[in-house]
Amino acid sequence: MNPADDAGLSHSALPDHSVPDHTGRIATMARTGDVDVVILGAGINGAGLFRDLCAQGVSCLIVDKGDFGSGTSAAPSRLIHGGLKYLETGEFGLVAQSTLERNLLLRNAPHYVSPLPTVIPIFSWAKGMWAAVRTLLGSTSAPRSRGAILIKIGLAIYDFYGSRHRVMPRHRLVGRRRALRDMPALTKSIVATGTYYDAKISHPERLVLELITDGLAANMLAAAANYTALVSSSDGVLTFQSKDRGQSKDRGQSEDRGRSEDGGVFSVRPKLVVNAAGPWIDDVNALLGAPSKMIGGTKGSHILLKHDELVRSLAGRMLYFEADDGRICLVYDYLGLALVGSTDIQADNPDTVRCEPQEIDYLLESVRALIPGMTFGRDQIVYAYSGIRPLPASDASVPGLISRDHSAPIVEPENSRPFPIISLVGGKWTTFRGFAEEVADTILDRLGRGRKATTRSMPIGGGKGFPTEPAARSAWLADAKSASGIDERRLDQLLSRYGTKALPIARHQSPWNNEDRLPGASDYGTSEIDYIVRNEFVEHLADIVMRRTTLAIGGSLTISDLKQIAAIAGRARNWDPQRISEELDAAVTQLSDKNLVRL
Numbered sequence: 216m217n218p219a220d221d222a223g224l225s226h227s228a229l230p231d232h233s234v235p236d237h238t239g240r241i242a243t244m245a246r247t248g249d250v251d252v253v254i255l256g257a258g259i260n261g262a263g264l265f266r267d268l269c270a271q272g273v274s275c276l277i278v279d280k281g282d283f284g285s286g287t288s289a290a291p292s293r294l295i296h297g298g299l300k301y302l303e304t305g306e307f308g309l310v311a312q313s314t315l316e317r318n319l320l321l322r323n324a325p326h327y328v329s330p331l332p333t334v335i336p337i338f339s340w341a342k343g344m345w346a347a348v349r350t351l352l353g354s355t356s357a358p359r360s361r362g363a364i365l366i367k368i369g370l371a372i373y374d375f376y377g378s379r380h381r382v383m384p385r386h387r388l389v390g391r392r393r394a395l396r397d398m399p400a401l402t403k404s405i406v407a408t409g410t411y412y413d414a415k416i417s418h419p420e421r422l423v424l425e426l427i428t429d430g431l432a433a434n435m436l437a438a439a440a441n442y443t444a445l446v447s448s449s450d451g452v453l454t455f456q457s458k459d460r461g462q463s464k465d466r467g468q469s470e471d472r473g474r475s476e477d478g479g480v481f482s483v484r485p486k487l488v489v490n491a492a493g494p495w496i497d498d499v500n501a502l503l504g505a506p507s508k509m510i511g512g513t514k515g516s517h518i519l520l521k522h523d524e525l526v527r528s529l530a531g532r533m534l535y536f537e538a539d540d541g542r543i544c545l546v547y548d549y550l551g552l553a554l555v556g557s558t559d560i561q562a563d564n565p566d567t568v569r570c571e572p573q574e575i576d577y578l579l580e581s582v583r584a585l586i587p588g589m590t591f592g593r594d595q596i597v598y599a600y601s602g603i604r605p606l607p608a609s610d611a612s613v614p615g616l617i618s619r620d621h622s623a624p625i626v627e628p629e630n631s632r633p634f635p636i637i638s639l640v641g642g643k644w645t646t647f648r649g650f651a652e653e654v655a656d657t658i659l660d661r662l663g664r665g666r667k668a669t670t671r672s673m674p675i676g677g678g679k680g681f682p683t684e685p686a687a688r689s690a691w692l693a694d695a696k697s698a699s700g701i702d703e704r705r706l707d708q709l710l711s712r713y714g715t716k717a718l719p720i721a722r723h724q725s726p727w728n729n730e731d732r733l734p735g736a737s738d739y740g741t742s743e744i745d746y747i748v749r750n751e752f753v754e755h756l757a758d759i760v761m762r763r764t765t766l767a768i769g770g771s772l773t774i775s776d777l778k779q780i781a782a783i784a785g786r787a788r789n790w791d792p793q794r795i796s797e798e799l800d801a802a803v804t805q806l807s808d809k810n811l812v813r814l
Contacts, residue, residue, distance in 0.1 A: 240431075240438035241276070245481035250274050251662060253453060253485040255445060255499055258288035259419070260621075260639045261491030262426035263651035269430035269437045270668045271659060276437070276483060277427065278455060280444040282758050284423030286565065287493045288644070289762065290602025292517065292556050293549060294533075295320050295328050295414040295645050297377055300543060302369050303361075307376070309620045313645045314377035317414050319671060320645070321382050324678040326714025327418045330383050331547065333533045335409040336394075336401055336585060337363045360541065363388065363407045370411050383412035400528040400586045415533075415547065419644065420762035421713075424751060425676025442754050446480075448503045451633040454482045458754075487658060490638040493605040494565040500638065505626045509640050511608035512563055516570040516601040517556035518578055518811075521770060524589055525553045525582075538581040546582055550769045552597060555582055562603055569809050570599040597770035599811040607641045621650045623657065635661070677714020695721060701729065708738060720746045727783060735773030736766055744780055748787040756781050756798040757805055767806060774814045777802060 244250055252268055254261045257279035265277040279285070297314035298306070320328045342362035361369075370386035377383075387410050394408040395401060401408075416422065427439050442458040457479030492499040500507040526548045533547035546555045558574045579591045607622065621642030627635050637657065642650050648670055659666055674681070682688040692703045692710070699706070699721040709717035720743055727741035747753060747763045759766075759780055766772045766780075777799060785795045806812035 240435075241440055241481060244274075244276060244438050244483055248452075248482065248484050250276050250483045250485050252276070252487050252489060252658060253278065253483060254489045254491050255279075256286075256491035256493060256495070256639075257283040257423065257427060257439070257441065258286050258491065258493050259284065259423055259426075259644055259647045260493070260642055260650060261489070262423045262430075263647040264489060264491065264639070264654055265437070265439070266426045266430040266433070267648075267651045267655040267670050268658065269434035270670065270673070271655065271664065271666060272434060272436070273658070273662065273664070274436035275430070275434070276485075277430075277439045278443045278445065279441050282441050282754070282762060283427055283439075283752060284420040284762060285758075286495075287602045287605055288423055289420050290515065290517075290600050291416075291419060291644050292515070292545060293416050293419060293554065294331070294545075295416050297373060297413060297645070298643075299369060299373050299411070299413075299535075302372055306620055309646075310373070311376045312649050313643075314373070315379050316646050316649050318377065318380040318382050319648065320416075321414055322380070323648075323673060324416075324422060324675045325683050326677045326681045326710075327422055328414050328416050331413050331415040331533050332531065333411055333413050333535050334398065335366055335411075336405045336534065336536050337361075337366055337388075337407040337409060338405055340364060340406060360537065363409075366409045370409055373411060383414075386411035398528065398530075398532075400525075400588055402585055402587050410532075413533075415549070416644070417550070418712075418765065422675060424763070425716075428751075429676060439752070441752055443479075445499065445502060448632070450631065452482050452484050453488070454480065456480050485634050487661060488634050488636050489654070489658075490636055494563070494603040496605065496638050496640065500626070500636065503636055504629075504632050505636055507626070507638070508608055509624065509638055510563070510605050511561075512565075512603040512606050514560045514562035514568055514601060514603055515557040516574040516578070517554060517599065518570065518575060518596050519549065519598040519768065519770065520553040520555060520591070520595040521597050522553045522589075522591070522595050525586065526551060528586070528589075529553070534585065536581075536585055538577070539584065544578065544581045546585075550765055552770055555579075565603040568601045568603055570601040570811070574601075575599070596811055597813075598768045600768070600809075605641065621646065623650075623654050625657075677716035680715045682710075691715070698722065705740075709743070719750075726786065733779050734775040736771040736776050739764065739766065739776075741779070741783055744783045745787055748784045753784065753788070756784060756802045759784065760802065760806075767810065767812060772806075772812065772814065774803075777814065 251274045254265055254277040257277050261277055265275055268275045295317050297317050298310050301309050339362040341364050342360050367388050374385045388407060390407050391405055394405060431437055431439060440457065443455050445453060446456045447454045488503065490496050490499050494510055494512050496510050497507050529548050531548060533545055535545050538544050542559050546553055555578045558577060562568065575593065583591050622640045623637050624640065625635055625637050637654060652670060656666065682691040692706050695706050695718050696703050698718065701721045706717060706721060709720055713720060723742055723746040725742035725745040727745050729740065729742045731741040733739045744759065747759060751763055753759055753763065760772055761767045781795050781799050803814060
């Protein structure tokens, strides 16, 4: 089916994306017992640190009790932003770092991160000046309204901080008449709009996975395990239990990756432990014997609407606006749907978080007030999600004023615990690389080692060799066609979805016909799904539809698709009929109850 051999991969436009052989890595690590660093939690912060440490040659194990990137990292606004609103709280260092990291991500992950023109509707000229001054002086309860003068000053400062490695235009501010000509659907009560540029990420969960697989490819002394829980910490030894998994028929890359022979239980003795458990940090520290109260998170919920009229009106722009209560909301085109978010409510239980009916009402009413000529209702919702932002514990009376900056407090060793614990507190999607670099440097210093490589210009996953110009894209597609035997239209689709990792997917030797597609989501192929199951740490059906693909959040998933995907996964993972039925039931329940998906 894929007739080209390795000779077809010689062109420089086609980077090597061979999947690391994970077989036995954890078993080998467990046999020796020693590892430099254990990272608990494989969200964006943990994954970013894992890649950095792997690039330095540090032996490292990353473990998550669920799937990689399935917690807070799967529930963002899907923005890569510089933190415009942090200017008013005086966090200028965070803005400087965020704008730099945004610009670097546009270069290092161009397959998933792209510019996003952002429009701020403005309802007064001078309002909010004194409130901003009070906030800068330390007030935690100042009103949030912002007028044109204040916004103009903020955007000018934002442009200044975003000048390092600049890749996008500067801001502009226009009056009411021009603004309504550009976007007629806006409420007529505006006096002006400001437009600036940030960025969005199309596949955040896949980026987490790519950071982990990049780390594994860079360092044979590294290992990763999802669905693996820490069960005990005693005398410097961490013991883990891998949850029940289906075994694969095929040996090699697709077999159960490195589980011990003792029922999935294995132990290691780390020199240092990193707690990257996000909103679960305090729970994990308690299990490690170092009780803490570091996290005081807030809840953010989002809905995706099937609303073609709104998407056309947005024309690729994001609306970034204040709701009536002063909270910041947003709406933009995500995969052809209108993504609306987010709420900002104090909450501390990530295990029960979901988008509540009152939050849906709040989001819909906020958009109705901004765009009064359109109709918005619950029947337009195709997906909803919610997560806890793992922010530092704070006494701020307004959740939006809690710092989004990060820190890495260290709990030093004790007699019964010979390793130090570094907890990754706070932070946000945009700054994960810089945060990882800071913590990695601390770890290297404690291990008595030096930095071997920088991640500042290191491409991520399918961003390696990604063709950003039309001519380069055409050349890549032509070379990939020669290497895979797949037509260029299909390759173009895969390139947009996976970056240059599209090539091994196109070349995948599958028992499923490369021409066959899912019954409802006709742009996804059965061979493509088979590749994902066999090579991307898939343990459950929900992993495929919620994190390895955009099938669920994109609103295209049908029950027929789910059954076909379950059949593909069952064949690759050797699931019996009962297991397939259980996986289907679990996926349907989760999607309907938590994500409001109607299958």
